[in-house]
Amino acid sequence: MKLSKHGYFYLIWMAIFIAIPLFMVAYLAFTSGDSQSISLANFSLENFKRFFTPMYLEVLKKSIQLAFISTIICFLLGYPVAYIISKAKLKNRNILILLFVIPMWMNFLLRTYAWLTLLGKNGIINLLITKLGFQPLDLLYNDTAVLLGMVYNFLPFMVLPIFSVLTKMDNSLIEASWDLGANKLKTFLKVIFPLSLPGVLSGVTMVFIPAVSTFVISSLLGGNKTYLIGNLIEQQFRYTGDWHFGSAMSIILMVFILISMALTSKFDKDKEGDVSGLW
Amino acid sequence: MKNKWIKRICLLLLGVLSVSIISGCSDDRPTLNIYNWGDYIDPEVLNIFEEEYNVRVVYDTFATNEDLYVKIKQGGSSYDVIFPSDYMIERMIREDLIQKIDTTKIANINNVDEKFMNLDYDPNNQYSIPYMWGTVGIIYNKNLVNRPLTKWADLWDEEFSGEIIMLNSQRDTLAVALKKLHYSMNTRNINELEEAKNELIKQRPLVYAYQGDEIKDSIISEEAAIGVVWSGDAVAMMRENPNLVYVLPEEGTNLWFDAMVIPKDAQNVELAHKFIDFMLRPDIAAKNAEYIGYSSPIPKAIELLSDELKNNKVAYPDFSELENTEIFKDPSDLLKEYDRIWTEIFSSM
Numbered sequence: 001m002k003l004s005k006h007g008y009f010y011l012i013w014m015a016i017f018i019a020i021p022l023f024m025v026a027y028l029a030f031t032s033g034d035s036q037s038i039s040l041a042n043f044s045l046e047n048f049k050r051f052f053t054p055m056y057l058e059v060l061k062k063s064i065q066l067a068f069i070s071t072i073i074c075f076l077l078g079y080p081v082a083y084i085i086s087k088a089k090l091k092n093r094n095i096l097i098l099l100f101v102i103p104m105w106m107n108f109l110l111r112t113y114a115w116l117t118l119l120g121k122n123g124i125i126n127l128l129i130t131k132l133g134f135q136p137l138d139l140l141y142n143d144t145a146v147l148l149g150m151v152y153n154f155l156p157f158m159v160l161p162i163f164s165v166l167t168k169m170d171n172s173l174i175e176a177s178w179d180l181g182a183n184k185l186k187t188f189l190k191v192i193f194p195l196s197l198p199g200v201l202s203g204v205t206m207v208f209i210p211a212v213s214t215f216v217i218s219s220l221l222g223g224n225k226t227y228l229i230g231n232l233i234e235q236q237f238r239y240t241g242d243w244h245f246g247s248a249m250s251i252i253l254m255v256f257i258l259i260s261m262a263l264t265s266k267f268d269k270d271k272e273g274d275v276s277g278l279w
Numbered sequence: 280m281k282n283k284w285i286k287r288i289c290l291l292l293l294g295v296l297s298v299s300i301i302s303g304c305s306d307d308r309p310t311l312n313i314y315n316w317g318d319y320i321d322p323e324v325l326n327i328f329e330e331e332y333n334v335r336v337v338y339d340t341f342a343t344n345e346d347l348y349v350k351i352k353q354g355g356s357s358y359d360v361i362f363p364s365d366y367m368i369e370r371m372i373r374e375d376l377i378q379k380i381d382t383t384k385i386a387n388i389n390n391v392d393e394k395f396m397n398l399d400y401d402p403n404n405q406y407s408i409p410y411m412w413g414t415v416g417i418i419y420n421k422n423l424v425n426r427p428l429t430k431w432a433d434l435w436d437e438e439f440s441g442e443i444i445m446l447n448s449q450r451d452t453l454a455v456a457l458k459k460l461h462y463s464m465n466t467r468n469i470n471e472l473e474e475a476k477n478e479l480i481k482q483r484p485l486v487y488a489y490q491g492d493e494i495k496d497s498i499i500s501e502e503a504a505i506g507v508v509w510s511g512d513a514v515a516m517m518r519e520n521p522n523l524v525y526v527l528p529e530e531g532t533n534l535w536f537d538a539m540v541i542p543k544d545a546q547n548v549e550l551a552h553k554f555i556d557f558m559l560r561p562d563i564a565a566k567n568a569e570y571i572g573y574s575s576p577i578p579k580a581i582e583l584l585s586d587e588l589k590n591n592k593v594a595y596p597d598f599s600e601l602e603n604t605e606i607f608k609d610p611s612d613l614l615k616e617y618d619r620i621w622t623e624i625f626s627s628m
Contacts, residue, residue, distance in 0.1 A: 048499070055622060055623055055626045056293060056622070058626045059625075059626045062626075085495075120500075120502050121501075121502050122500060122501060122502060138441065181302070192483045193281070222627075223486075223487065223488025223490065224447045224488065224489035225486065225488065225489060225625070226625075227622070227625035227626055231625075232622065235618070237349070238345075238346055238349060239343065239345045239346065239349070239449065239618070240345070240614060240615070240618040241345070241348065241349040241352065241614075242618070
């Protein structure tokens with residue numbers, strides 16, 4: 001295979017910033033000893049053995065649970081939004097999608113911090129609630145707040161791929177469906193939705209991956225009361241200094257993400273088979 | 280035609296931008312790299328230092344001693360002056376991460392109160408020069424709490440559910456639980472640590488959040504009524520919200536000292552000495568202490584403080600009140616146990 005000049009540049013780039021760090025993480029994960037003197041490390045599976053104990057598995061379970069729920073919520077909210085925007089007039093469509101993307105230009109941390117002032121005990125939402133004569137609610141520093149943070153931050157990653165698939169969809173297929181006597185609901189279920197699945201699946205992966213590995217959202221909106229696997233990894237690198245264990249957990253997380261991606265892409269292929277089967 | 284002009288303007292802007300970036304980098308003044316706790320210096324003091332010595336200061340911050348340790352141990356960061364606490368200095372000396380300070384270059388060392396010299400963590404002050412000191416205590420809002428708090432055990436009172444903020448720091452929070460149980464915060468006894476763990480698990484449902492520096496905002500804005508804080512932060516918080524009260528819990532608490540040290544791989548050792556000497560100058564130390572609220576170990580500086588701060592018993596308590604305190608010791612290999620306990624607390628459902 002011949003690569004262009006740019007191709008080589010890209011290859012070197014990948015080697016330095018993807019392959020080598022990944023190799024280092026794998027190396028650290030399968031060794032133990034003093035993290036700071038790498039040459040003294042010995043091969044060991046101890047880090048993995050340590051992880052597969054109830055305490056750490058509980059954290060992993062919780063992370064996957066929260067990421068899963070937030071992905072579902074993102075889908076339920078994101079699909080109608082993408083659908084409505086894609087059906088808008090071309091001029092309005094661009095404005096709508098711009099409005100949707102603009103908040104993402106702001107720093108992710110700032111946007112998450114903003115929720116602190118909204119959800120706090122004396123925050124804006126509780127102020128309104130008490131003004132209306134109700135008891136203030138406990139909105140901040142719990143799992144719901146973490147979920148909210150995930151959905152809020154990652155929703156655009158669900159909407160954009162679905163939107164792009166829906167806008168590129170061949171309108172004649174939909175018209176054909178109507179001509180053949182299918183009503184709107186049936187057209188949606190049998191034509192539009194199956195055709196938009198690639199967008200849905202890339203949306204699902206793009207939401208699930210950052211959600212399962214986040215540590216900032218759980219730290220800020222969960223008040224550090226909820227430990228996710230991302231927090232555990234951060235703790236090993238920053239605080240305890242056990243880079244071996246931290247790397248092992250990163251590898252385990254990567255494996256889970258790979259599995260989920262493999263599942264979705266397999267699903268994707270099956271569906272694509274169905275779609276082509278239409279012809 | 281129009282397009283050409285836009286292109287030219289863009290090129291011009293690009294040129295201006297790149298020139299300004301390059302000139303920003305080619306500052307040929309000597310550079311001093313400082314690594315300090317967040318919110319722990321008056322920025323004005325750094326400006327004065329830059330001007331007086333015609334140098335450039337690069338200033339970074341960390342959140343816990345352990346963060347600092349990992350960064351220094353990792354190397355490659357080459358800070359010239361860092362600000363670890365007592366037990367971390369002990370550990371850094373043992374692991375040969377910091378270098379001896381040439382006290383002949385630090386004339387102002389005589390300004391430091393004898394009480395703060397030659398402490399256990401660095402018996403002859405060969406490696407460290409005192410910066411600030413203080414205690415750990417409970418701060419509470421007397422308008423939101425119906426009775427005065429006096430002891431750590433109050434933080435386990437269900438009445439205050441959802442009002443308590445604990446520190447997001449393994450060591451400090453474990454120390455609170457250990458002291459509640461009347462154990463030493465330096466205990467190496469696993470059973471005692473396990474008991475402390477169970478206390479913290481019991482307490483978790485009552486806790487509003489585990490925070491770092493954000494605790495200041497949360498308590499000042501009355502998001503929560505009770506918090507565990509360092510004395511200096513308490514001073515700064517009480518300035519903002521007069522309803523706050525700081526107490527040293529009956530069971531005893533932590534007495535701590537932060538000091539300035541020079542890492543082994545410092546680039547500009549000479550300038551680091553000058554900076555340390557500068558920070559001990561009474562006018563500078565006073566300005567700094569006034570701003571951050573922490574307690575200065577320099578009597579001449581304390582004289583220069585505002586009356587309000589000078590007479591503040593939180594910042595400058597009588598030493599007789601501090602008999603029931605403990606100084607942290609280096610936990611060394613126990614750190615792994617702390618980590619396990621901490622994870623168990625937060626993974627328990």
